[in-house]
Every structure is written in structure tokens, then in C-alpha cells.
Amino acid sequence: AQTVTQSQPEMSVQEAETVTLSCTYDTSENNYYLFWYKQPPSRQMILVIRQEAYKQQNATENRFSVNFQKAAKSFSLKISDSQLGDTAMYFCAFMKNDMRFGAGTRLTVKP
Amino acid sequence: DVKVTQSSRYLVKRTGEKVFLECVQDMDHENMFWYRQDPGLGLRLIYFSYDVKMKEKGDIPEGYSVSREKKERFSLILESASTNQTSMYLCASSFTIKQGEQYFGPGTRLTVT
Numbered sequence: 001a002q003t004v005t006q007s008q009p010e011m012s013v014q015e016a017e018t019v020t021l022s023c024t025y026d027t028s029e030n031n032y033y034l035f036w037y038k039q040p041p042s043r044q045m046i047l048v049i050r051q052e053a054y055k056q057q058n059a060t061e062n063r064f065s066v067n068f069q070k071a072a073k074s075f076s077l078k079i080s081d082s083q084l085g086d087t088a089m090y091f092c093a094f095m096k097n098d099m100r101f102g103a104g105t106r107l108t109v110k111p
Numbered sequence: 112d113v114k115v116t117q118s119s120r121y122l123v124k125r126t127g128e129k130v131f132l133e134c135v136q137d138m139d140h141e142n143m144f145w146y147r148q149d150p151g152l153g154l155r156l157i158y159f160s161y162d163v164k165m166k167e168k169g170d171i172p173e174g175y176s177v178s179r180e181k182k183e184r185f186s187l188i189l190e191s192a193s194t195n196q197t198s199m200y201l202c203a204s205s206f207t208i209k210q211g212e213q214y215f216g217p218g219t220r221l222t223v224t
Contacts, residue, residue, distance in 0.1 A: 009151070035212060044115075045201065045215040091153060097215060098169070099144075101153040 002027045004094050006102035013082045013109050020067075021077045021105050024093030029053075032096045034068065036077045037090040039104075048090070051075065082109045114138070116215035117202050123222045129190040132219050134202030141206065143185035144167075144213060145177060148199040158186055192223045 013019035019104045025034070032053045039045040045110045051068050053077045058066050063080045079086055092102040118133035136143065142161050146154040146169075156169030158177040166177050174196060178186040185204075189196055199220050203213040 004153075006153075025154075044217045047212045050212060098156060098159070101146075101155075103151050103153040 002029075002094050002096060002100045004092055004100050004102040005094055006090075006105050009103070010106045010108070012108040012110055013079075015082055015084060017082055018078060018080045019082055019107065021079075021086045021090055021092075021107065023075045023077070023102055025073050025075065025092075025094045025100075027073065027094065027096065028060070032094060034066075034075045035093040035095065035099075036064070036075075037091045037093060037101075038086075039091065040085075041088070042054050045091070047078065079107075084109050084111060112131050114213050115202060115204055117200075117216040119219050120217060121220050121222075122156065123224065124189075124192050125224055126193060128189075128192050128223075130188040130192050130221065130223075132189075132200055132202075132221070134185045134187070134203040134204075134216055135183055136202075136214070137183065137184075138206075138209075138214070139182065140204035142204060142211075143177075143179065143180075144203040144205075145185065145187045145202045146203065147171070148201055148218070154201060156185065192221075194223050197221060197223045 005024045021041045034051045036048040038048045049061045065078045067076045089104045094100045112145045135146040145157040160166045176188045188216040201218045202216040205211040205213045
């Protein structure tokens with residue numbers, strides 16, 4: 001079974017700075033999807049960014065970008081120009097036949 | 112926008128009670144999911160459904176059952192609640208299972224005393 005590992009339970013960053021959240025996964029599959037989800041305090045989980053494994057180009061959504069290293073099975077999320085509203089739990093997820101989530105990283109953006 | 116709603120944000124039940132958690136989505140999605148979220152464990156899949164009256168077990172189905180009588184509604188049932196079922200329960204829906212993103216409800220924080 002696929003596993004997803006987020007090695008940083010908690011992180012903090014100063015407002016306007018850049019932070020990178022790590023994610024590694026274990027699979028023998030070649031085609032799959034990877035996601036980063038954001039869960040703000042007491043609010044709904046929403047999709048931040050998505051990456052198809054067959055695409056070599058790293059996905060980007062405004063201030064959010066990923067570093068997808070397929071051979072290393074690594075999928076990190078970079079948040080540029082951090083804002084207070086980025087404070088949330090961030091979950092990395094792997095999808096082949098079903099969705100597998102990491103344990104999450106709690107990110108705090110400090111003013 | 113996709114909207115997934117859950118019947119309660121907070122719920123307190125006693126050990127042994129039968130508990131119903133309701134989830135409704137308004138985007139005509141085929142697939143619906145129930146997860147439980149616990150600190151340090153992320154989200155774990157309890158059950159999912161890919162069509163009306165169809166259901167599949169996830170990783171941790173023990174102690175739970177589900178019902179999907181209508182496409183938009185997916186219910187999670189705790190037949191006899193136990194304290195180890197105290198958790199956050201998240202419902203999600205998606206258009207496709209194998210590649211589509213999942214849309215989540217706000218969650219129900221269930222406490223069993």
C-alpha cells in the first residue's frame with residue numbers, strides 16, 4: 001500500500017517570507033496524482049495544488065508551487081510571500097486507486 | 112462552487128448510542144467518502160461509495176456502516192458508539208475516483224463519553 005510521509009509536524013514562518021513543506025511517498029506505480037490540501041482552523045479543507053505524475057513540469061498556483069522529484073518520490077510545497085491567512089494544517093495526498101494522506105504539517109505564519 | 116455539507120459541526124454522544132452523521136453534496140458527484148481525522152494520523156478512509164446503494168470498505172471500517180439511498184446523500188452510522196470513536200469526521204465527494212480532487216465538508220467533531 002502507498003504511504004505518505006510528512007516529516008514536519010509543525011512549522012512557522014514570518015509574514016512575507018518563504019517556507020517549504022516536505023512530503024515523501026512510497027509507491028511502485030508510474031502514473032498517479034499528488035495533491036496538497038489546506039485546512040484552516042475550524043474551516044473546510046480545500047485543494048491548494050495538484051500534480052500529475054506524468055507531467056515533468058512543476059505545478060504552480062499563484063504563491064504556491066511544488067518541487068516534484070519523481071525518482072526521489074518527493075513532493076514539497078513552497079509558499080512564497082507568506083500571509084497570515086496561510087496559517088493552517090497542510091496535508092499531502094497521493095492518489096492512484098484511492099487517496100492516501102500524510103499526517104499533516106501545522107503551519108503558523110507570524111506577523 | 113461545489114458545496115459539501117455535514118449535518119452537525121459538534122456532536123456529543125454516550126457510549127452505546129447509535130449515531131448518524133449525514134453528508135450532502137450539491138454537484139451531482141458520483142463518489143462520496145467518509146474519513147476520520149486524528150492528530151498525527153492524518154485522514155483515514157472509513158468507507159466510500161461510487162454509486163447509489165453501492166459501498167466499499169476503506170482502511171478502518173470496523174464499528175461503522177454507511178448508507179447511500181440518494182446520489183447526493185451519504186450517511187455514516189456508528190451502530191454502538193465507543194470512546195475510541197471520538198474523532199473528527201470528514202465527508203468528501205468527487206466526480207471521478209482515480210484522478211479527481213475531492214471536495215470536503217466542514218467536518219463533524221464527535222465526542223463519545
